[in-house]
Amino acid sequence: xxxxxxxxxxxxxxxxxxLARWLKKEGEAIRAGDIIAEIETDKATMEVEAxxxxxxxxxxxVDGTEGVKVNEPIAVMVAEGEAVxxxxxxxxxxxATPPAxxxxxxxxxxxxxxxxxxxxxxxxxxxQPGTSSGNGQDAAGGRIFVSPLARRMALxxxxxxxxxxxxxxxxxxxxxxxxxxxxxxxxxxxxASDATPSPLAAPIGRPVAPAITAPHKLVPHSSMxxxxxxxxxxxxxxxxxxxxxxxxxxxxxxxxxxELNAKSPKEGSNAYLITINDMVIKATAATLRRVPTVNAxxxxxxxxxxxxxxxxxxxxxxxGLITPIIRNADQKxxxxxxxxxxxxxxxxxxxxxKPEEYQGGGFSISNMGMFGVSEFAAIINPPQAAILAVAAGxxxxxxxxxxxxxxxxxxxxxxxxxxxxxxxxxxxxxREFRRxxxxxxxxxx
Numbered sequence: 177x178x179x180x181x182x183x184x185x186x187x188x189x190x191x192x193x194x195l196a197r198w199l200k201k202e203g204e205a206i207r208a209g210d211i212i213a214e215i216e217t218d219k220a221t222m223e224v225e226a227x228x229x230x231x232x233x234x235x236x237x238v239d240g241t242e243g244v245k246v247n248e249p250i251a252v253m254v255a256e257g258e259a260v261x262x263x264x265x266x267x268x269x270x271x272a273t274p275p276a277x278x279x280x281x282x283x284x285x286x287x288x289x290x291x292x293x294x295x296x297x298x299x300x301x302x303x304q305p306g307t308s309s310g311n312g313q314d315a316a317g318g319r320i321f322v323s324p325l326a327r328r329m330a331l332x333x334x335x336x337x338x339x340x341x342x343x344x345x346x347x348x349x350x351x352x353x354x355x356x357x358x359x360x361x362x363x364x365x366x367x368a369s370d371a372t373p374s375p376l377a378a379p380i381g382r383p384v385a386p387a388i389t390a391p392h393k394l395v396p397h398s399s400m401x402x403x404x405x406x407x408x409x410x411x412x413x414x415x416x417x418x419x420x421x422x423x424x425x426x427x428x429x430x431x432x433x434x435e436l437n438a439k440s441p442k443e444g445s446n447a448y449l450i451t452i453n454d455m456v457i458k459a460t461a462a463t464l465r466r467v468p469t470v471n472a473x474x475x476x477x478x479x480x481x482x483x484x485x486x487x488x489x490x491x492x493x494x495x496g497l498i499t500p501i502i503r504n505a506d507q508k509x510x511x512x513x514x515x516x517x518x519x520x521x522x523x524x525x526x527x528x529x530k531p532e533e534y535q536g537g538g539f540s541i542s543n544m545g546m547f548g549v550s551e552f553a554a555i556i557n558p559p560q561a562a563i564l565a566v567a568a569g570x571x572x573x574x575x576x577x578x579x580x581x582x583x584x585x586x587x588x589x590x591x592x593x594x595x596x597x598x599x600x601x602x603x604x605x606x607r608e609f610r611r612x613x614x615x616x617x618x619x620x621x
Contacts, residue, residue, distance in 0.1 A: 178233065178261050180249035184224065186217045187531060193217050194242045194399065195250065196323070200232045206253065216399060221527070228253065233260035239348075240321050322349035328495065329354040331395045400496050411555050416594040419553050420602045422610055425583045426569045429455055429616045436510065448511040453489070453543050456566055457513055458619050460541060461485045461505035463609040470605045471538045473559040474595045480559075488537030488557060489517065491524045498524050499557065501537045510619070545569060551587045561596035564609075565589045 183193060194216040200206060210226045233254035237244055244250060254260055320337050322330070326349050330337050335357050342349035397405070433450050441447045464471045464485045473480040485506040488499035500520035502513055523529050539561075542554040545568040554565040569586040576583075588609065592602045612618055 178252055178254045178258060179228075179230075181251040181253055183237075183244045183246050183248045183250050184215070185246045186215060186222050186224075187535075190217045190246060192243050192245050195237050195239060195244055196221055197239045198235060198251075202232055202235055204232050205256070206230055206232055230255055231258075233258070320349070321347060323351065326351050326354045328398060330357075331398070333358055334393050334395065398495050404496050407558070408555055411558050415556050415558065417556060417591050418594050418599065418602070419589055419591050420599075420606050421551070421587060421589040422606045423585045423587050424610045424613050425574070425585055426452065426613060427584045429613055430569075430584060432616045440511075446511075448514050450510050450514045452545065452569070453541075453566075454510055454514040454517060455613070455616065455619070456541060456543060456564075457487050457489060457502055457505055457517065458508075458510055459609060459612045459616075460539065460564060461487055461502075462612055462619060463605060464539060465506050466608050467601070467605045469601060470562055470592070470597055472561050472596050473538070474561060474593055475559075479596065482538040484538070486537045486539075488534075488540040488560070489520075490540065490542040490554075491521045493525055493527075498529065498534050499537065499540060500524050500529055500534050540564070541566065545586060551589065553589045554591055556591050556593055561593040562602075562605075563591050565591070 183195075185191075186193070196214040196216050198213050200210070200212045206212060206226045207229050208225075208227055211223045212226050212232070213224050214221055215224055216222075230253040232251060234252040235250075236252065237248075237250040252261060321342060321344075322337055323344065327337070329335075329351065330340075330349075333354065335354060337349060340349050340353050340357055341347070343353055344350040429452065433452065433455065436450050437448075440449065468481065471482045471485060473482075484504055487502045487505045489502065490497050490499050500517075500523075502508070502516055502520075505513060508516070520529065520533065524534070537557075537560065540554070540557045540563040542563060543566040544552060545566055548568050550570065551567050552565050554563045556563050565588065567587045567589075569584045571582055572585045573580050574583045574585065575581075588606065590602060590606050597605075
C-alpha cells in the first residue's frame with residue numbers, strides 16, 4: 177500500500193527544514209538502511225536512512241525546497257509493482273516518521289548554541305524513510321539548484337545565485353562555482369527578496385522596525401542563525417539573569433600548565449598540550465562537585481539537580497556557535513579533557529559532531545580570552561542555570577601584604593538563573609572556583 181514519507185524531526189528544536197537533495201530517484205528501489213536524502217535542519221545537514229523497503233514512487237518536495245514543515249509529506253513510497261498515486265497517498269496510508277532522537281535531550285544551541293550548526297553533520301542513527309532540503313528561488317519563482325554549502329558561501333559573499341551557471345549534476349551550483357564567482361567578482365545579490373520590508377508586514381504584537389534607507393545588501397538568515405536568535409531572545413526574556421564577577425590570578429596556573437606540557441611525549445597517542453581553557457573546564461567541573469546546587473535547571477514542576485557534571489563549551493563556527501560537551505568532566509584528567517576538547521572543536525568546525533555531542537550539558541563555559549577581551553557577560557544556555565564567561569589573563573598591579581606586585585589576572589563573570597541560584601550561592605560558587613584556579617595543584621588530587 178502506498179505510504180507518505182514525512183518530513184522528519186531530526187532535532188528537538190526542529191519545526192521545519194530544507195531538503196538539500198534526494199539521493200534516490202523516482203522508481204528506484206529502497207532497502208532498509210539506504211541513505212535516501214539529506215535534510216538541512218536548524219543545526220546541521222543530516223543524512224536520512226530508510227527504515228522500510230519499497231520503491232520511491234513519487235517525490236512531492238523537490239531538491240532545494242526550504243521551510244518544509246515537520247510531518248509534511250515529501251514523497252510517496254509504494255510496493256514493488258504497485259501503481260503510483262497521482263498525488264500524495266491517502267491519510268490512512270500515511271506513516272509518521274519518528275524523530276531521530278527517540279528520547280531527545282534538552283536542546284543546547286549555545287548562546288555561548290550551540291544549537292547548536294550550519295555546517296554538515298551526519299546523523300548517527302537517523303531512521304527516517306525520507307526527507308528534503310532547500311536551495312532557494314529566483315525573483316520569478318524559478319528554482320535555483322544549489323548545494324547547502326554553496327548557498328551559505330554565496331550568502332556570506334553577497335553573490336547573486338541567479339547569475340551563476342552550476343557545474344554540478346543537473347546544473348547544480350556547487351562550492352567550486354562560488355569560489356570561481358568570487359575570483360572573477362560576481363555581482364552582489366539584488367533579488368526582490370532583498371528589498372526593504374514593508375512595515376505592514378511586521379508580525380502583530382512586535383514593534384515595527386524602522387525602514388532601512390542606507391545602501392545595503394540583505395543576507396537571508398540561515399536556519400541556525402534563526403534558532404540562535406529565537407533561543408537568545410527567549411533566554412533573556414524568560415530567565416531572570418543576574419551576574420557575579422571576580423578577578424582570578426592565574427600565574428600559578430600558567431606555571432603548572434608549562435610544567436605539565438614539558439612532561440608530555442613529543443608525539444604519539446599519549447601526547448597532549450594543555451591550555452588554560454582545559455584548566456578552566458576542569459576547575460569548573462571540580463567547583464560544581466563542591467557546590468552541586470548550581471549544577472541544576474528550573475522546571476515548573478520542581479528543581480532538577482544533575483547527577484553528572486557535563487560541561488558545554490562554546491566553539492565558534494562559520495555561522496554561529498555550538499557547544500560540544502565534555503561529559504563527566506570532573507572524573508577526567510587534564511590530558512583526556514585536552515584531547516577530547518581539541519577533537520570536539522575540530523569536528524564542530526568541520527560539521528562532524530553527532531547530536532548527542534552537543535545536546536544536553538548542565539553548565540556552559542564561554543571563553544573569549546584568546547581574543548584579548550577584558551570582560552564580558554554571556555547569556556544563559558537554557559535549560560541550564562548558569563554560564564561562565566572567561567576573559568583574557570592580563571598583567572595587573574595587585575596589592576599583596578600591603579605591597580603592590582604584578583600578577584596575571586583574568587576576570588570571570590558568571591550569569592545565573594535567579595530562580596535556581598540566589599546571590600549568595602552564586603558568589604559562593606565563584607569564590608570556590610577562584611580558590612581552585614589559584615591553587616591548581618588541587619586539580620591533580
